[in-house]
Amino acid sequence: MRDVITSLIKNYDGTGRYLDRNAMDSLKSYFETGTARVVAATTINANAASIVKQGGLQLFEEVPELLRPGGYAYTTRRYAACLRDMDYYLRYASYALVAGNTDVLDERVLQGLRETYNSLGVPIAPTVRGIQIMKDMVKAMAKEAGVEDTSFIDQPFDHMTRELSEQDI
Numbered sequence: 001m002r003d004v005i006t007s008l009i010k011n012y013d014g015t016g017r018y019l020d021r022n023a024m025d026s027l028k029s030y031f032e033t034g035t036a037r038v039v040a041a042t043t044i045n046a047n048a049a050s051i052v053k054q055g056g057l058q059l060f061e062e063v064p065e066l067l068r069p070g071g072y073a074y075t076t077r078r079y080a081a082c083l084r085d086m087d088y089y090l091r092y093a094s095y096a097l098v099a100g101n102t103d104v105l106d107e108r109v110l111q112g113l114r115e116t117y118n119s120l121g122v123p124i125a126p127t128v129r130g131i132q133i134m135k136d137m138v139k140a141m142a143k144e145a146g147v148e149d150t151s152f153i154d155q156p157f158d159h160m161t162r163e164l165s166e167q168d169i
């Protein structure tokens with residue numbers, strides 16, 4: 001598992017280089033967003049249950065067939081599994097936001113996930129939508145908490161949806 005700093009050091013040490021201008025630029029931008037990252041993680045922590053619940057409600061409103069017989073959130077077991085998955089995505093996104101790096105997502109969340117979903121028949125497109133809904137909620141809350149530029153919040157959520165959507169060739 002890596003963050004901005006450890007991945008930078010690994011990269012430079014691998015080729016025996018001192019930290020150069022590019023390294024400093026990337027460190028600077030990480031430190032400049034540091035407080036905002038902490039605010040975003042705090043916001044997620046304080047609102048996680050409601051983000052998952054409201055995000056789920058919005059998803060089921062947009063894709064109501066998920067809840068109907070034959071849908072993948074039909075039966076309380078599947079409904080609960082779906083919200084639990086949403087909670088995983090949110091919690092790991094908060095880790096990745098603090099780390100400034102998506103490595104934790106690759107290692108802990110995405111490895112084998114698409115294959116698992118495909119073999120169970122869980123549809124990817126509404127899952128992706130669910131992750132994007134939570135992203136928008138977190139960005140709105142962070143903005144309310146005083147974060148001016150919330151664009152850094154896109155990274156972990158977009159990374160998960162990109163990896164999940166990737167097609168096998």
Ligand SMILES: CCC1=C(C)/C(=C/C2=NC(=C\c3[nH]c(/C=C4\NC(=O)[C@H](C)[C@H]4CC)c(C)c3CCC(=O)O)/C(CCC(=O)O)=C2C)NC1=O
Pocket residue numbers: 066071072073074078079081082083085086088089108109113116120122123126127130
């Ligand atoms: C921490 C990393 C991690 C992730 C991400 C994870 C996901 C994950 N979701 C699963 C199931 C599931 N996931 C869903 C999800 C959904 N149903 C819908 O209608 C929506 C499209 C979607 C919610 C947004 C459902 C319904 C199941 C149960 C499928 C079944 O057993 O039939 C399973 C199969 C095993 C189980 O049921 O627990 C895994 C491994 N597990 C992990 O340990």
